[in-house]
Amino acid sequence: MAGRVIAITGAFGILGSAVAKAAAAQGASLALIDAAKAPLGVGVGEGALVLAETDLTDPVQVGAAMAAIGERYGRIDALLNIAGGFVWEKIEGQDPSRWADLFRLNVVTAANASRAAIPHLRKSRHGRIVNVGSAAALKAGAGMGAYSAAKAGVHALTQALAEELKGDGITVNAVLPSIIDTPANRADMPDTDPAVWVAPDDLAAVILFLASEASTAVTGSLVPVTGRV
Template sequence: MSRVLVITGASGALGSAVAQAAAVQGINLGLIDFAEADPDNLPKGVMTSVALGGVDLTDPDAATRAIDQIATSFGGIDALLNIAGGFAWEKHEGGASETWSKMFRLNVQTAANACRAAIPHLKRSAAGRIVSVGANAALKASAGMGAYAASKAGVHSLTQALAEELKADGVTVNAVLPSIIDTPANRADMPKADFTAWVRPAELAAVMLFLASEQASGVTGALIPVTGRV
């Protein structure tokens, strides 16, 4: 029976790349995003998918409803990939306190709420998996990255804590730590950069899907850098 994988932030550059790579592997997909679902943007060749748009994952009740709906549709969930999030560059002096609140909501609360909703279903899987997106920048923050890096460090700590909490249940919890991802938005923001040095969404997707697979049973609590040549 094909595995069931839930992707948050599914319509973004990375979420779309992961969904397409998973579809090629014949994985059933539950796609969640704050943006409204667009049937024309569903991954090509997917066996079965449930796409839910307009889901505010900062709301724990909304997260639970979305996860439960996908679990009901497929009869369970095997893996959760927390890709939903946000980015802000802002120096602390003269910056807004709301930036810190926003980064916490978009990066930590979305992952925490999705995990809490998914855990009961993942415990019933033969190989439950959680894979989140942290940030290599959170290991040593540079100027203007305080709020973003702090929020991604929260994702790292959530990953390590949940790995310990779920170890006895056979559910693994890991995070990938990308550097700059080669997306259209990043190219537009940094037009003079060497794009070939950045990590490609397909490269990051491959690592995430391995961690979400049955074969990755021996890896949990890991924070795995996927940084290209940056």
């Protein structure tokens, strides 16, 4: 990853932070994009371009963020679409707006970021887009209808973009995690052994492989990363 320019959406969250730290340790130049305010110290050392309070559902703001990355670094080598949202809620009695909300947080954010990044990715010799889907989109459980449907949209977006960008030498893939070991998931499921879940660092390693020059032969793939669940 040394010398590669990596743009990460959702960079201040648990997974985004793990990916950013791992990429920085491997020598990548980082652009950290998030809707939240920048935390005190992003944990990746000095030099990262921090683009906080960026609404990824707004194509104008996303375009401005990608333009700032292009101005700073001259190109983008990999876009990692980690931003997203999750709600567990059964369909009966559900607020109907939940479906649109989760589609916007998961699919629209990835589509906006990808669309705006493509011109900058074309300047790379090994352009990459890596999305975060979900194993739950392959088999949804109770309370997972809206979330799983949204992540299925991410899977379709991944495969469509892979076909559209083949001629540009840009690969597009998605990781499909099961339960990620986060403080929130530990609090919500205290009786489950988190050792069987997916550690953020382990998921980050797969994401960074797909973002690397070594993954040239892989595109349009939906890669399960399910730990021992």
